Amino acid sequence: MKKRLYLMICVLGLFSCAKSPVDTVFFDFTGNSGVYIVNEGNFMYGNSSLSFYDPITKRVVNHVFQARNSAPLGDVAQSMTIWNNLGFIVVNNSGKIYIIDSSTAEYKGSISGLSSPRYIHVINSQKAYITDLYARKITIFDPSTFKITGKIQVNNSKSEFNQHATEQMIQYKNLVFTNCWSYDNKILVIDTNTDQLVDSIEVFKQPNSLVIDKNNKIWVLTDGGFEGNSYGYEKPGLLKIDAKTREIERTFRFALGEHPLSLCLNAGNDSLLFLNRHVWKMAVADKKLPEQPFIISANVNLYGGFYSLAIDPSNSEIYVGDAIDHAQNGVVHRYNPSGKLIDEFKVGISPGGFAFKTE
């Protein structure tokens, strides 16, 4: 039985009347499962923030990072990875990673000097990778010391576009697969033993997310670019790739003008969920794309529907971020695995990423 969320608050009331500078607010999420919500904020506003939600108490605490550490998170927080009671928050347009204690949100250190970091993947206690939109490299760092230890060059000098912009990472045995989204159509394969780029797989245009299912099949979602895009504009797609042979086994195409994103797996790693304005779901064995949405967004006509999606790996509960107009506090909707709404709560501006705290 998990302990109830316990907030140790020195100054009563998180959004209290205190004048700036605001006193430190202490948290203790020890022993609680829960989910951190990474709120991107607006580009060049520096108003990204971190929220913590406890699914048992249904309590949400916003501005966790700033309340605990008295400093802002930075400009466009992109993603968060929890490993060994540490939370690695990638602050994309601030060019840095902030590391916090995942139980107390206390600042533990940072990795700075990055170009446009996107995601972190921890390989072992001495090695982790940071993908980057603009660096033409994957940065290697030690997740125990937060020191940068090396890099993997991924420059593609043959393209007229700036490549490769590396994005999400999944691991199969000693190999890391990363999708190159911006102006690109490749999945790069990296050997984690040698930190070398060993292969690449050509997929459709602009792969934006990828997952690996229980059968070791890699699923890649591509958005196809946009009308007028110099790199091209095509129907978005979904591809199934065998992780071992790196062969494309099956492909699916969406209609032109659709914008699928945020490919996720359920806890059993046998169902795919993704956003395309609404939430859609299909089994990994399905031979065609779903025809009806799984969860319907009420805001599709004005703001283009849901913004982000994540599945609780412990129980397949579904978390959907709704950024509304991207200029006000977004909303997170929480659904049970069959798509029934359990709770909804307000978070920061543009909730874009989720990190589940499992210990």
Next chain:
Amino acid sequence: MKPNQRGQRKLIAKVGVGLFFLLLMFLNSKAQKLTDTIPIKEVKVFGKQPIEEAGTITTHIDTLVLQMLKTQTISELLSSYTPVFIKSYGRGSIATASFRGTAPSHTQVYWNGVKLNSPMRGDVDFSLFPVYFIDDLSLQHGGSSLQSGSGALGGSVLINNKADWTDRFSVRYVQTIESFSTNKEYLNLGFGNGKIQFKTRVFSDRSKNDFPYFNYGVLPMHEAVQTNAQYSKSGLLQEVYSRFKNQLVSVKLWAYQSDRDLPQLMSFEGDARKETQNDQNLRAIVNWKCIKEKNKVEWFCGLNISRLNYFRSSTEANFVNFDSRSKEQSFTNQFNYDWSPKETLSFNWSLNTTYSTVSVFDYARKAGYDQDQLAFSVLNSAHLQVFPQFAMSFLFRSEWYDGRLIKFIPAFGTEYWLDKKQLSSLKLNLSRNYHQPSLNDLYWIPGGNPNLKPEDGFSGDLAFSYKGKEGSTSFEGQITGFASLIDNWIVWQPSASGAYYWEANNLRKVFARGTEIQVSGQTKAANGIVFNLRGNYSYSATSNMDAVPSVDDSRGKQLIYIPKHKANLFAETDFKAYYLKINAPFIGKRYTSSNNVESDYEKVLNPYWLVNLTLGKRFDWKQLQTDVSLNVENLTNADYMAILWRSMPGRYYSLTVQIQFRK
């Protein structure tokens, strides 16, 4: 109410009533000096206002202010001496206007009649206009702007140059040395024989802009010095005027170059970035006027060429994110005919055609567009003094652009003087106005929307103005209430298609309303001390009236980055050759989220006062006049944010020397 809110309200209350109290104090001090009969030359003599201005809400910036701010840009002038809010990204950086709580593209700027708003973006960067290049500046508020042109849903800024027919030969050189390795130089050369006049102005403004600040945007927090904020601006303004009998011909040429490094946010800790913006403007106007007793014919043609290059790269990876180069050209022709059959009646007809082309291409993203636009506008206006104490005006415009005809844009104004000397009056102005989308709104890739409708607004103003002179004291004041409802307000927001890029849409109905209070006064004491006071206060509430989805909390809330309260105070005292000037602009609270949430975590930008002080002395020696002044900016060393997480300088200093020779 939260204490900080209470604090803000208090501050606001201070501003709101403070101006009135100051005026009262001022009037009291005046009352004591009524016996003083010494005539003074500085006080301007109030004449009857021209019939063309009857019923309009117009602000003329005093030449004293233009002279005082000669080493600044119009952004500082508007911010410190008018009700217009300037959103500035910092020292030397981009500065756009919000007039009466509207968007930057809703303020139209005219230079000697030629519209300077970027056809690409719709707005104007006021940091690219040195006050030194201006002889006359006025504002037309709300619907009063329709006299100059359409599209100014907030108002218009009119920048003019004038001939000095008495100038036989004059040289003026100004140098300012300022903190943060800033050096400004200005030179003005004028000569002529009264029939033909030449005037040349050149300037250069360079700064390393490396001011110190405390960076509380990173961990650990630390003292820091601003980097990548340097700028270099230079320009030339050449004017030639000639007059023969009742005809006047003038040619003006404006060349301007600005190279700026763009600093990162306080929270930035990434690898070295190069981010720059280069602006080049070339403007030319040829103007011909024929003035007769009862009519005036004017024709002018203007060319405005602007280039803007924006570049950003990560230097280590040599990864170019943006290499956007744009070129805008506008060619304007305008013909005006004014007919005044008698002093109390005036008609004005005007025909304007403007052809604009925009070419923008990003060499990194390999995307851009080339578009052009042809627009016609016809103005018919009549001003009539019905009774000695009552005047009215009616005008309407008809416009055509891109195959779209806007048949009828009317404005109606009345003015009623409460006394025969025309010292106090009531004004009413009602108008319709519209603003066409910028070419970026229509064609930007991705997200531009060729189906956008023009923004359409109705607005009304009611004003009371008063001016008086008693002995050596003069004073002026105006209080205006305004309201406008703007439909089809263009907003860039997430694409309804679910795409990751944003799209332009006619989304909102926006209600903007508020008050503007302007007061000024001047007095001269028996001992020769001249005292000058000016104040401005504006309240503008601008809110989105139709947020649709139930979860959207932005309905009825103040638009982001537009303060409800703005004020400024200016006081000057002159004694013999010495002068002391204090200028204190105030900016109220600004929201940065559309639902106006307030928490302790910097989602709201706190109000701030800045106090700037100037102390100077004039030295006159025959035909040589010298002026030396010491200026302290941000005297109280206020720590403030104009834009989220952009550092601003604390207290800093400048020394200005002006040498003028006039034959």
